[in-house]
Amino acid sequence: MQTKNSSSILSMLVSLIISFVIVLAFFYGLDHFVMSIQGLPLSLNLSPAG
Amino acid sequence: MMVLLKILGFSLALTLLFTFVTYLLPQVEGEAPVDKEVDLSSLTMDDFITLGEDLFNNKGTCTLCHKPAPLGRAPDIQGTDMVALSSERLADERYQGKAQDAADYLLESMLDPSRYVVATWGKKGTNDSESPMPAIDKAPIALSKIEMNAIIAYLQAKDGNDVTVSLPSPEDVASVVSADEKTVAAATLPAPAASLEEALGKYACGSCHAMESADTLVGPGLVDVGSRLSKDEIRQSIVDPNAVIAEGFPAAMPADFAARMTVKELDMIVAYLVEKK
Amino acid sequence: MNERSLSNRPAQSSILKHWHHFIWIVVATLLLSTGLIQAAEDADTLSRISPVGIVQVEGEPAIEKRVVATMKVETAEPIVAPKPSRSDYPDIGVSSRAVVWILAQLHLFFAALVLAVPLFVLTIELLGVYTGDERYDSMAYEFMKISLTGFSITAIFGGSLALALFVLYPDFMGYMMHVFGAQVLVYAILFFLESFFLYTYYYGWNAFRYGNLKWVHLSLGLMLNASGLTIMVVANSWATFMMAPSGVNEVGAVVGNIWEIMKGPLWNPINLHRFIANIAFGGAVVGAYAAFKFLSTNDQEKRAHYDWMGYTSNFIAILAFLPLPFAGYWLMAEIYAYSQQMGITAMGGILAWLFIVQAVLIGTILLAGNFYLWAGMSRTDGSDRYKGLIKFIAAVLVVCFLIWVTPHTLILSASEISLLGGSHHHILGPLGIMPAKNIAVNLMLVATFLSFQLYRRSDKVATVSWAPMGNALMVAIYVVAIVNIIFLGVYYGYFTNTVYKVGSSVAQVASTLVVIIAGIIIDTLMFKHAKTLPSHWGRIPDRAQYALFALPIAFTWLMGLMGYVRSSVKTHWHVYTVMKDNSPDNFIPTIAYAGNMITIVTVLFLLCVLFMFWVANLSSTRQAKPAAADAGGVV
Numbered sequence: 001m002q003t004k005n006s007s008s009i010l011s012m013l014v015s016l017i018i019s020f021v022i023v024l025a026f027f028y029g030l031d032h033f034v035m036s037i038q039g040l041p042l043s044l045n046l047s048p049a050g
Numbered sequence: 051m052m053v054l055l056k057i058l059g060f061s062l063a064l065t066l067l068f069t070f071v072t073y074l075l076p077q078v079e080g081e082a083p084v085d086k087e088v089d090l091s092s093l094t095m096d097d098f099i100t101l102g103e104d105l106f107n108n109k110g111t112c113t114l115c116h117k118p119a120p121l122g123r124a125p126d127i128q129g130t131d132m133v134a135l136s137s138e139r140l141a142d143e144r145y146q147g148k149a150q151d152a153a154d155y156l157l158e159s160m161l162d163p164s165r166y167v168v169a170t171w172g173k174k175g176t177n178d179s180e181s182p183m184p185a186i187d188k189a190p191i192a193l194s195k196i197e198m199n200a201i202i203a204y205l206q207a208k209d210g211n212d213v214t215v216s217l218p219s220p221e222d223v224a225s226v227v228s229a230d231e232k233t234v235a236a237a238t239l240p241a242p243a244a245s246l247e248e249a250l251g252k253y254a255c256g257s258c259h260a261m262e263s264a265d266t267l268v269g270p271g272l273v274d275v276g277s278r279l280s281k282d283e284i285r286q287s288i289v290d291p292n293a294v295i296a297e298g299f300p301a302a303m304p305a306d307f308a309a310r311m312t313v314k315e316l317d318m319i320v321a322y323l324v325e326k327k
Numbered sequence: 328m329n330e331r332s333l334s335n336r337p338a339q340s341s342i343l344k345h346w347h348h349f350i351w352i353v354v355a356t357l358l359l360s361t362g363l364i365q366a367a368e369d370a371d372t373l374s375r376i377s378p379v380g381i382v383q384v385e386g387e388p389a390i391e392k393r394v395v396a397t398m399k400v401e402t403a404e405p406i407v408a409p410k411p412s413r414s415d416y417p418d419i420g421v422s423s424r425a426v427v428w429i430l431a432q433l434h435l436f437f438a439a440l441v442l443a444v445p446l447f448v449l450t451i452e453l454l455g456v457y458t459g460d461e462r463y464d465s466m467a468y469e470f471m472k473i474s475l476t477g478f479s480i481t482a483i484f485g486g487s488l489a490l491a492l493f494v495l496y497p498d499f500m501g502y503m504m505h506v507f508g509a510q511v512l513v514y515a516i517l518f519f520l521e522s523f524f525l526y527t528y529y530y531g532w533n534a535f536r537y538g539n540l541k542w543v544h545l546s547l548g549l550m551l552n553a554s555g556l557t558i559m560v561v562a563n564s565w566a567t568f569m570m571a572p573s574g575v576n577e578v579g580a581v582v583g584n585i586w587e588i589m590k591g592p593l594w595n596p597i598n599l600h601r602f603i604a605n606i607a608f609g610g611a612v613v614g615a616y617a618a619f620k621f622l623s624t625n626d627q628e629k630r631a632h633y634d635w636m637g638y639t640s641n642f643i644a645i646l647a648f649l650p651l652p653f654a655g656y657w658l659m660a661e662i663y664a665y666s667q668q669m670g671i672t673a674m675g676g677i678l679a680w681l682f683i684v685q686a687v688l689i690g691t692i693l694l695a696g697n698f699y700l701w702a703g704m705s706r707t708d709g710s711d712r713y714k715g716l717i718k719f720i721a722a723v724l725v726v727c728f729l730i731w732v733t734p735h736t737l738i739l740s741a742s743e744i745s746l747l748g749g750s751h752h753h754i755l756g757p758l759g760i761m762p763a764k765n766i767a768v769n770l771m772l773v774a775t776f777l778s779f780q781l782y783r784r785s786d787k788v789a790t791v792s793w794a795p796m797g798n799a800l801m802v803a804i805y806v807v808a809i810v811n812i813i814f815l816g817v818y819y820g821y822f823t824n825t826v827y828k829v830g831s832s833v834a835q836v837a838s839t840l841v842v843i844i845a846g847i848i849i850d851t852l853m854f855k856h857a858k859t860l861p862s863h864w865g866r867i868p869d870r871a872q873y874a875l876f877a878l879p880i881a882f883t884w885l886m887g888l889m890g891y892v893r894s895s896v897k898t899h900w901h902v903y904t905v906m907k908d909n910s911p912d913n914f915i916p917t918i919a920y921a922g923n924m925i926t927i928v929t930v931l932f933l934l935c936v937l938f939m940f941w942v943a944n945l946s947s948t949r950q951a952k953p954a955a956a957d958a959g960g961v962v
Contacts, residue, residue, distance in 0.1 A: 057618075060876055068688065068884050075918045077919055189904035190904045290903075
């Protein structure tokens, strides 16, 4: 019982972490994309470039 | 019934809440611009400058856009010495206008704002080649020449510069009085002249042609035109003046009478000239 | 919309499509013919002497024919916009503007209602045909029944408005009649068409209920909508002509044909905006009816029915409400493009304060909508799983709401107020790019969507194997999107330059849209074959129904407010830049005055709507035959 519970928590944590990584990358790209199509390029750390 | 009363009470209370919000906000009325009666004959330069300031802030609606950063949507004029700035602008290689001095430059900017667009203030996507500012002498603002001069006087005076525009002369006043009709005339087809005198005045025939003598002003005198030309020739000379030009005269007669005159006006003028023998 | 939902049934839909085309052909032909007539008339009035441009031999006569031809038409002179002086406006003792304001607004309220209701009635009717669920059909019929009197009320107020305008603003109306000319006849014809389809659609409901006859009935509904929408866009062209005249020259002489006059720069943005807003408004009003019926009965079956009806109405209203800001953005952008001055008058000038009131109203609508969703969760047994989240959503909504309605400067000193004089002020910047408010608005939309998503999930249990992963993804999207919205607003709004500040608001909206789209996609896939938990219509606290009253009240007030702003951006012009308003009411009144006027029309509308509902209920009431004298011995 104990082990099953902790393993399900573990798998939940893993899927959460994976999700966050994917979603963070997506929004990072989204910010770059939306700003650049308006002619406002960003540098890698998201500060205004150029 | 109880339910109905409850609902009505609730709805009414909510409506009053919204109304209450409007009472919290600043209560200002937006007056329509009123044409102020200014006695131009006794006008001093100080009055003229004050008039300019009033126009700048109210009727001209300049401050809608020209206000200090960060609220401005156009360069801050009141916070800048425009005379000093004008000489910079005139020296700018991007400047393509015809103005020679600050007063000219300011007037030009009001009449044709796109002539010189201050960098970064142009319409989006036009690369500062087009100004978002409306022409000040056209509707909806439609200031007169005198009013624009008053604004220039104010802009010159506010930073201690010499005022170079002159006070309105009686002729200016007269032109303002008829300005309404004039802008109408320039913009479109005016009301047709009712009488011959009106028609002759409207097209200013007399400024180039002497009607009662054979003297040459710009064009030939017309006192005996009826004996020289037929009715059709007269008509043609007005409608298409460059088809046949009287010998020795330049092609100076406006070619647009055909577009501007009504048939009735043309007939009246032709009939009048045919009789001149 | 109707076409799309029909596409699965090619056989029947082709009939409908043809009907649909047919009505548009009729309408287009009518419009076109008037356009041509008008164009021909205009061409005549405007013909002047054309330049001759022929070199002639001296003495030879000119071609006589041309002169004769042009002389015939000389009698008519071009009509420019009149310039009435103050004394040309009849003085009836009370403000003419106030009279026209009230009549116009009431007319527009009812017009919006009776245009919107047939639209979603038709959609619901189709839904009934699809699902075979008779309840949809009955509900559609009931919606139609309760708004039927609205058509007559619309016409009555419309007639009174026209009369008032002709009496109180004769020069202006004369000019408008001259400009639009024969188009008014088309309007009248459309009006008859609409009445015809309205009565056949409504009274034929039970006669054409099943089989092929049902499709005849649906066609009638389609044509009712087509004629109604055409009426709307025709009437819109009058309003947009006044704001941004086209087809006339600088002094108002007609130079274009009727199509060029109608198709001004603001016509389509207004058409779209009014179309969407009408649906939201109509949904909200019929929702109030359902709420009223729900509260006034204790019969469980009836309560279940009206609960469901109220839920559907609310769903329609909120669904139509969500895209409204985008339509509004388009309209505002077109106003700026047409005249920067007009745009600034609305958003940065004296009228800008009204957008704070707008924020209060929209905030009320969002709060009421959310509250109704939360209360509705009690209908399902599975909602306990999500109830804990509600208090956080509520907190976010309230905080964001307060940020949104906070003006730049909270307390105005007397000197600041005096600075406001005229049509400009130095305090309130462009609201649209204010970073704090952008964060607040986007978070409110995200929170509202979360409420909606939780509500939709509350009666379902996902059975797909990847459900935990899907949930994790959804959580991550919410968290990252919220962080991103705040980051964009704070970093670009306060620490970089203005250009990036404006640009970042687009990225914020994109984040919000990602949440909504991802939420819909994930939930659709995840709950495809989900186990459904029992759901009990009617099991909702009474106080939730008050949200259904708050919605129409806020919508009505909001419409009154924004309609006032739309009309006022013309400032002292009847027809902007073409015909000046010289009437005693040509100034922009104070905000409180406008607030009073809007409240008056809202209350009047409320009373008229109550009357409309009362009449609708009369038809289903039958007086009992008077009992004989022995009943109580009273006689």
